[in-house]
Amino acid sequence: MTIDMTTAPDLLDVRGLSVEFPARGGGWVGAISDVSLRVRQGESVGLVGESGSGKTVTSLAVMGLTPLTGGRIAAGSIAFDGRELTSLPQREWRALRGGGIGMIFQQPTRSLNPAFTVGDQIAESVRRHLGLSRRAARARAIEMLKLVEIPRAESRMDDYPHALSGGMCQRVMIAMVMATNPRLLVADEPTTALDVTVQERILALLRDLQEQTGVALLFVSHDLAVVADLCERVVVMYAGEIIEDGTAGDVFYQPQHPYSAGLLASIPNPRRGIGNRLASIPGQVPSAGTWPPGCRFQARCGFAVPGVCDAAHPPLLPSPAGSLSRCVRAAEIALEGVAAG
Numbered sequence: 001m002t003i004d005m006t007t008a009p010d011l012l013d014v015r016g017l018s019v020e021f022p023a024r025g026g027g028w029v030g031a032i033s034d035v036s037l038r039v040r041q042g043e044s045v046g047l048v049g050e051s052g053s054g055k056t057v058t059s060l061a062v063m064g065l066t067p068l069t070g071g072r073i074a075a076g077s078i079a080f081d082g083r084e085l086t087s088l089p090q091r092e093w094r095a096l097r098g099g100g101i102g103m104i105f106q107q108p109t110r111s112l113n114p115a116f117t118v119g120d121q122i123a124e125s126v127r128r129h130l131g132l133s134r135r136a137a138r139a140r141a142i143e144m145l146k147l148v149e150i151p152r153a154e155s156r157m158d159d160y161p162h163a164l165s166g167g168m169c170q171r172v173m174i175a176m177v178m179a180t181n182p183r184l185l186v187a188d189e190p191t192t193a194l195d196v197t198v199q200e201r202i203l204a205l206l207r208d209l210q211e212q213t214g215v216a217l218l219f220v221s222h223d224l225a226v227v228a229d230l231c232e233r234v235v236v237m238y239a240g241e242i243i244e245d246g247t248a249g250d251v252f253y254q255p256q257h258p259y260s261a262g263l264l265a266s267i268p269n270p271r272r273g274i275g276n277r278l279a280s281i282p283g284q285v286p287s288a289g290t291w292p293p294g295c296r297f298q299a300r301c302g303f304a305v306p307g308v309c310d311a312a313h314p315p316l317l318p319s320p321a322g323s324l325s326r327c328v329r330a331a332e333i334a335l336e337g338v339a340a341g
C-alpha cells in the first residue's frame with residue numbers, strides 16, 4: 001500500500017502535551033512538556049531519546065493510559081482521526097485501544113497471560129473487539145498468526161506462552177494487536193529485549209505489516225540507527241521535550257541539534273568494528289523536575305555558550321536544513337559540519 005505522505009491527512013495530532021506526576025514533597029512535577037507530534041495515515045514516525053527522556057510517558061498518553069500510571073495531562077491535546085481524546089471517558093478509550101490504536105511493549109513475555117494458550121488469547125481479543133463468534137475468532141487468530149509469519153500457526157494456537165521464545169511472543173503480541181485492525185500501532189521498544197537477529201526479523205515484520213495493511217506506526221526506541229532505518233520521520237526527545245523533528249534522512253545525515261549528533265556519534269560504526277563506540281555523550285538526562293533554565297541539554301553540550309544557552313529556553317524552530325530544532329546555534333553548528341563529525 002503506497003500512501004503519499006505529503007497529502008495524507010493526520011491520523012494522530014498531539015499538540016503542546018504536558019504530563020505531570022505527583023511530586024514527593026507535594027504538588028506536581030512535569031515529566032514531558034509541550035510535546036507536539038503528528039503521524040499521518042500509514043506513516044511511520046520514530047520517537048527516539050536516551051532513557052528518561054519521556055518517550056514512554058508520551059506513548060502512554062497517546063494510549064490514554066496516563067491516569068493508570070498516576071499521572072495527569074496538565075496541558076495540550078491529542079487528536080486521533082480528528083477526534084479529541086484528552087477529554088474522552090475511560091470507557092471510550094478502551095474501545096479505541098481495542099480498535100483504532102494498538103500498542104506493543106518491550107516485554108512480550110510479560111504482556112501475555114501465562115495461563116492461557118496463545119490461540120485463546122488472540123481469539124479472546126478478537127471476540128471482545130470485533131464481536132466475532134468463537135469459531136470465527138479462532139479462524140481469525142490462525143489467520144493473524146500466519147500474518148505475523150509464525151510457522152505451523154494451527155498447532156502454535158495451542159501453545160502456552162512459556163513454550164515460545166521472546167521473538168515468538170512478540171509476534172503473538174503483534175498478532176493480537178493487529179487482529180483488531182488498528183490504524184495506528186504504538187510500539188514502545190518492541191525489540192529491545194530481543195537478540196539482534198530476532199530484532200531485525202521483527203522490524204522486517206513491522207515493515208511488511210505496514211505495507212500490507214497501511215497501519216501507521218509510532219515506533220519508540222533509544223536506538224537512532226534502528227529508528228532512522230525503519231521510519232520515515234524521526235522525532236528526538238530530550239529531558240521531556242522534543243529537540244529535533246525531521247525526515248529520517250535529514251536527522252540521520254544532517255542532525256540539527258547537538259544532542260541528535262551525539263546520539264549518532266554513539267552508534268557503533270561497522271567500519272571500525274562492531275561494538276566500537278565512537279563516542280558517547282557524557283553525563284545523564286536531567287530527571288523530571290530538575291530541568292535547568294535555558295536549554296535542557298546545555299550541561300552536556302560541547303556547543304553551549306554561557307549567557308546564551310543558559311539564558312532562555314530555546315523554542316523549536318525550523319533550521320536551515322529543514323528539520324525543526326530546539327538549538328539556538330543550529331545554523332552555526334550545521335556550518336561547522338558537526339554531523340560529519
Ligand SMILES: Nc1ncnc2c1ncn2[C@@H]1O[C@H](COP(=O)(O)OP(=O)(O)OP(=O)(O)O)[C@@H](O)[C@H]1O
Nearest residue numbers: 021031050051052053054055056057058069287288
Ligand atoms: N509513574 C511515574 N511517576 C513518576 N515519574 C515518572 C513516572 N513515569 C515516568 N516518570 C518520569 O518521567 C520521565 C520520563 O520517563 P519515561 O519512562 O517516559 O522515559 P523513557 O524515555 O521512556 O525512558 P526509557 O528509555 O528508560 O524507557 C522520567 O524522569 C521518569 O522518572
Ligand SMILES: [Mg+2]
Nearest residue numbers: 055056057188
Ligand atoms: Mg520507556
